[in-house]
Amino acid sequence: MTCSSASEGSARPKFPLVVVLLGPPGCGKGTQAQLLKDHYKIAHISTGDLLREHIRKGSPLGKRAQEYMDLGKLVPDSLVFEILFERIGQEDCSSGYILDGFPRTVTQAETLKQRLPKEIIPLIINLKLDDSEIIERLTQRVTCGKCGAPYHLIFAPPQKPGICDRCGGMLIHRSDDTEAVISQRLKVYHEQTEPVVAFYKGLKLLHEVACNLPKEKVFLAIRGLVET
Numbered sequence: 001m002t003c004s005s006a007s008e009g010s011a012r013p014k015f016p017l018v019v020v021l022l023g024p025p026g027c028g029k030g031t032q033a034q035l036l037k038d039h040y041k042i043a044h045i046s047t048g049d050l051l052r053e054h055i056r057k058g059s060p061l062g063k064r065a066q067e068y069m070d071l072g073k074l075v076p077d078s079l080v081f082e083i084l085f086e087r088i089g090q091e092d093c094s095s096g097y098i099l100d101g102f103p104r105t106v107t108q109a110e111t112l113k114q115r116l117p118k119e120i121i122p123l124i125i126n127l128k129l130d131d132s133e134i135i136e137r138l139t140q141r142v143t144c145g146k147c148g149a150p151y152h153l154i155f156a157p158p159q160k161p162g163i164c165d166r167c168g169g170m171l172i173h174r175s176d177d178t179e180a181v182i183s184q185r186l187k188v189y190h191e192q193t194e195p196v197v198a199f200y201k202g203l204k205l206l207h208e209v210a211c212n213l214p215k216e217k218v219f220l221a222i223r224g225l226v227e228t
């Protein structure tokens with residue numbers, strides 16, 4: 001990987017820039033990842049989007065993953081590693097990337113630590129939000145079926161109903177954004193993903209940002225972390 005710097009005039013984070021966004025489903029990881037991607041020109045890698053892409057294509061991996069996703073359970077690590085590390089190896093990740101939805105287990109966090117080149121210290125950001133607010137956000141969420149951009153039907157609706165502002169794709173209500181599946185996803189989050197927060201705290205790499213604020217304010221807080 002090569003080293004470069006951000007555009008003239010702006011503060012200069014170290015590249016390659018690897019940002020890991022942790023936080024419960026619906027806390028705004030996808031929205032913040034999109035803002036980071038546009039601002040720092042680095043790749044956005046959402047393991048959920050990669051898995052949904054396999055499901056859309058009907059690949060054997062997608063078929064296996066769907067059984068878990070429909071139930072709100074985590075997809076086995078071996079499948080997630082296969083798609084994630086193939087993606088990280090692609091050219092557009094050479095100046096950095098944002099991980100959105102990975103790692104979700106301590107095993108995934110340990111594997112990422114082993115696989116990252118020693119000179120790359122990832123910026124780990126935990127986006128914090130209460131369970132009650134998560135359920136409200138997810139039941140009102142629609143997502144672009146083409147580029148994955150998320151919208152909130154009341155607080156951040158698209159300009160044209162049903163159409164993505166970014167790419168013109170059709171907006172869909174994700175099949176796992178129903179109350180029953182959301183409760184299961186939250187249970188999985190508390191049991192399997194919260195220990196990842198403790199793992200990074202133990203390594204003294206954890207930063208926390210409250211995300212019950214407008215997305216622009218959350219992004220400013222994240223930029224503050226990237227540029228210090």
Ligand code: AMP
Binds near residue numbers: 068073074
């Ligand atoms: P997301 O789009 O991040 O909300 O993820 C949707 C679903 O994809 C999750 O509920 C899991 O079933 C699966 N998934 C996404 N990322 C991972 C991961 N890192 N490990 C295991 N399962 C994942």
